[in-house]
Amino acid sequence: MTFADASLTALRVFREVAERGTLTAAATALGYTQSAVSRQIAALERAAGTPLLERRHDGVRLTSAGRIVVRRAAGVLDQLDATARELAGLPGEQGTVRLGWFPTAGADLLPRALAALRRTHPAITVVSREGGTPALVRALRAGTLDLALVASAPPFRPPDTETPALALQTLAERxxxxxxxxxxxxxxxxxxxxxxxxxxxxxxxxxxxxxxxxxxxxxxxxxxxxxxxxxxxxxxxxxxxxxxxxxxxxxxxxxxxxxxxxxxxGGPGEQRRVLLAHLPGPLSDAAARVAAALREAALETDVTPATEGRPRSAASAGLFPDPA
Known part of the structure; x- marks a missing residue:
């Protein structure tokens, strides 16, 4: 059996496991039993001829081969889904951006950005979902999100240690x-x-x-x-x-x-950063416009005790990529 014989079902299951971080969570999301998920992963690993997941006590982690598979699988599955929509007479996804966001980003930053985007670029469709930062990072790696708003606390380490490193941009520090x-x-x-x-x-x-x-x-x-x-x-x-x-x-x-x-x-300064994350490489035109809308919204809403009520400059708001 070669990897070309891998089933689409196995690829979809593998992408879900990569995004969810555990076999149990993937099984729940897909409506499968955990044993069914395990069988699909085992079949995919046999086809690949190498382990794709590292099993750990706290879930699973992609191996080097697994990262290659999930990156390629995401592209294949997205193309197949787009083909199915076109065959069904639905519009294509060229103007659709998949965005993830951590909970408090939905209180003000996200609605403000989406409202502005509807006014300036009404043809762009944003499909968004809430999640914790670890889950959103896994979704980026799995190719099920294009952009993610994630939170970072001191000492401001990268959100994961996988390679290649995610592209990160600091939208605000609060x-x-x-x-x-x-x-x-x-x-x-x-x-x-x-x-x-x-x-x-x-x-x-x-x-x-x-x-x-x-x-x-x-x-x-x-x-x-x-x-x-x-x-x-x-x-x-x-x-x-x-x-x-x-x-x-x-x-x-x-x-x-x-x-x-x-x-x-009276104590150490407790700062929190809002980061915009995506896989390395150029963004699509639609994703780039969504990213720009998020940056503008962050600039409008970002205030500090010394400048309460006044928007900060682009430089002080940290609208440049982190050096790390």
């Missing part, structure tokens, strides 16, 4: 802040001293993002009163007086009533 109930004594201040965060009840993330929502570097074990995956649910819990949580600086304009967002002083 200070992490804390959301408190409007009725809380801390809300009467202009900012919060880091020492005043000790002994507080926190509303944190859930699952792999459990640490999100708790101020980094606290010199105590935080008391986590509630966990929630959705950032808006966290803010409504804050408004109800159930605890406090961290938020990126730019989210202050869209918080619900009963919440005040404050800067934190």
């Amino acid at each position: 200070s992490l802040r804390v959301a408190v109930p409007a009725s809380h004594p801390l809300a009467r201040r202009e900012y919060i001293d880091v020492v005043d965060l000790r002994g507080r009840r926190w509303i944190a993330g859930s699952g792999d993002d459990r640490a999100m929502g708790v101020w980094p570097g606290l010199d105590e074990r935080p008391e986590i009163a509630h966990t929630a995956r959705d950032w808006l649910a966290k803010l409504h819990l804050v408004a109800a007086g159930c605890g406090i949580t961290t938020v990126p600086g730019a989210i202050g304009a869209v918080v619900p009533p009963g919440v005040r967002v404050l800067a934190v002083r």
Whole structure:
């Protein structure tokens, strides 16, 4: 059996595994059993004559051969899907861009960019989906996303160690802040001293993002009163007086009533970057226009405590590729 004999089903399953990061998650997404997914992967590896996945306790990782296969498979499957649409009388995908985004990017940055894009380039269709940064990076590698808005925290390492390195552009760098109930004594201040965060009840993330929502570097074990995956649910819990949580600086304009967002002083600066990521190489015209709309929206919404309410310059907003 040669690789030319590999089935399209096996290629689709392999792409899903590469994107999801585990056989179980891929099986759930495809509606297959895990054993069926394992059989398809085994058949593909026999056809390739080499392992395509490295099995680890926390999921799977692509081998060098696996990265080649997923890159080529994505192109083949996309072409077949486009052919099927044309045969069915549907429009082609030349103006369609697949965009991924981390949760809080959907609060202001993404809607602002898409609204502007509809005004300036109405023929471009953006199909987007939310996800955590690791999942979005896997989707880029698997070829199921063209662009992804991902988050980065100090020390600002690349989002993965695969090769070739992803192309990254910093759209904004923002200070992490804390959301408190409007009725809380801390809300009467202009900012919060880091020492005043000790002994507080926190509303944190859930699952792999459990640490999100708790101020980094606290010199105590935080008391986590509630966990929630959705950032808006966290803010409504804050408004109800159930605890406090961290938020990126730019989210202050869209918080619900009963919440005040404050800067934190007295400790190490906690910065967060918004990055636009894609596979290396030139973007399609449509993807390049989407990227430009995201950059403009980031410039409009990016503010710092020293320039509250005023857009920063393109240079200070970091609209240039990271040197790494």
